[in-house]
Amino acid sequence: MSSMQPMMNFTPTFGLNSQSMAPTKKTYDLTREFEEQAMPLMPLLLAMARRIPLNEEDAQDLVQETYIKAFKSWKQFEQGTNLRAWMLKIMYNTNLNNAEKRKRDKSRGSIDELEDWQVGNAQSLTAMASRSAELEAMDNMPPKVIREAIDELPENQRNVLLNVVVLGLPYKDVAELLGIPQGTVMSSLNRAKAKLKKKLESYALQEGYDITDGAGE
Amino acid sequence: MPFKKAMTSPMGQGSSMPEIDCQETKRHVHEFLHNELTTDEMQEITNHLANCDSCEADYDFEVVFNQVIVNACDEAPPQELADRILGKIRQIQTGNHGNFDI
Numbered sequence: 001m002s003s004m005q006p007m008m009n010f011t012p013t014f015g016l017n018s019q020s021m022a023p024t025k026k027t028y029d030l031t032r033e034f035e036e037q038a039m040p041l042m043p044l045l046l047a048m049a050r051r052i053p054l055n056e057e058d059a060q061d062l063v064q065e066t067y068i069k070a071f072k073s074w075k076q077f078e079q080g081t082n083l084r085a086w087m088l089k090i091m092y093n094t095n096l097n098n099a100e101k102r103k104r105d106k107s108r109g110s111i112d113e114l115e116d117w118q119v120g121n122a123q124s125l126t127a128m129a130s131r132s133a134e135l136e137a138m139d140n141m142p143p144k145v146i147r148e149a150i151d152e153l154p155e156n157q158r159n160v161l162l163n164v165v166v167l168g169l170p171y172k173d174v175a176e177l178l179g180i181p182q183g184t185v186m187s188s189l190n191r192a193k194a195k196l197k198k199k200l201e202s203y204a205l206q207e208g209y210d211i212t213d214g215a216g217e
Numbered sequence: 218m219p220f221k222k223a224m225t226s227p228m229g230q231g232s233s234m235p236e237i238d239c240q241e242t243k244r245h246v247h248e249f250l251h252n253e254l255t256t257d258e259m260q261e262i263t264n265h266l267a268n269c270d271s272c273e274a275d276y277d278f279e280v281v282f283n284q285v286i287v288n289a290c291d292e293a294p295p296q297e298l299a300d301r302i303l304g305k306i307r308q309i310q311t312g313n314h315g316n317f318d319i
Contacts, residue, residue: 031310035303042299047290060298067302071309135278138285146289164251165283166290171253189247197282 034074038067041087044167048088051162052095053151062098066091085173088163092177137204149199157192160185220245220258237261242272246279 045066049059069090070077077086150158156178163174164185175182220237242265248254249262266273 028310031306034306039299039303042302043291043294046294046298047292050292051290060295063294063298064302064305068305068309071306135281138278138281141285141289143289143292146285150286150289161286162290164247165286168251171248171251186248193247193279193282196286 030074031071034071037083038070038074038087041084042067044084045087045091047166048162049091049095051147051150051158054095058098062091062095065094065098069094082169082173084167085169085177088167088169089177133209134201134204137207137209138200141200141203145203146196146200149196149203152199153192153195156180156184157188157195160188161192161196164189220261237265239265239269239272242266242269243275246276249276250279250283 042063046059046063049062049066050056052059052062054062066087070087073090077083150161153161159178160174163169163177164171169177171182171185174185178185180188221241242262245254245258245262249259252259254262266276
């Protein structure tokens with residue numbers, strides 16, 4: 001989809017044609033290139049794998065498998081295009097395949113019940129909270145609570161939220177990666193943020209933050 | 218997505234120039250924060266925010282909210298995982314006898 005040309009030509013010469021204008025990439029160059037470009041993304045990919053959500057062991061295995069596949073396909077990566085999106089695509093596809101395998105191996109767990117709080121009972125968003133209290137509550141929110149709330153989002157919304165907010169991918173790339181229209185990326189992001197906010201507001205209220213003074217619009 | 222322009226001025230502002238209103242400004246908060254708007258649209262929103270405490274507070278909240286989400290997902294990976302991946306890569310490389318299968 002990108003109009004960018006690959007910056008490198010991987011035509012091998014194997015030393016037979018030393019006059020060739022095409023740069024020769026030996027394995028160690030490619031390996032170094034892969035390591036330099038792809039390895040810094042590992043924490044982000046693991047964060048995404050954990051939020052699929054997978055348990056820690058499966059998440060790490062998935063990331064490792066993703067890196068092995070990415071390394072083997074490294075020559076197909078077009079330099080100048082979005083490496084995060086490319087790696088993520090490999091990870092999502094790998095996870096889908098693994099999920100199919102797991103499904104065959106054992107019965108499904110409670111994963112199908114995750115969308116319950118879509119119709120949650122939290123405070124109405126229109127009852128705007130006191131903003132300073134709201135900010136304070138948000139700032140003090142335990143990371144675990146936030147991660148759990150993210151994990152409970154419907155899959156599409158969760159993926160959009162993580163891809164846009166955590167990975168910082170452009171809407172266009174997220175749309176392509178998830179196979180959805182760009183308008184759906186926007187609406188899913190809105191919904192994901194609204195649900196997450198509602199869920200976290202509900203938690204903040206339980207914890208005693210006074211965020212519902214109705215002072216807003 | 219083009220802005221819907223209203224003839225109303227932002228809250229607390231005396232200008233009679235047609236500008237985007239609060240509703241429109243709030244509607245575009247995510248696109249603004251994720252750089253999905255054109256330079257002109259960004260500028261229009263910036264102008265509105267400069268004169269509207271309500272919208273500015275909303276935008277500030279979303280910035281904090283985004284950062285909180287990013288921080289919550291930023292769990293350090295074990296060093297052992299990076300070592301494991303690098304080990305596997307080098308194993309594959311060795312198996313390729315010095316050249317990629319291109």
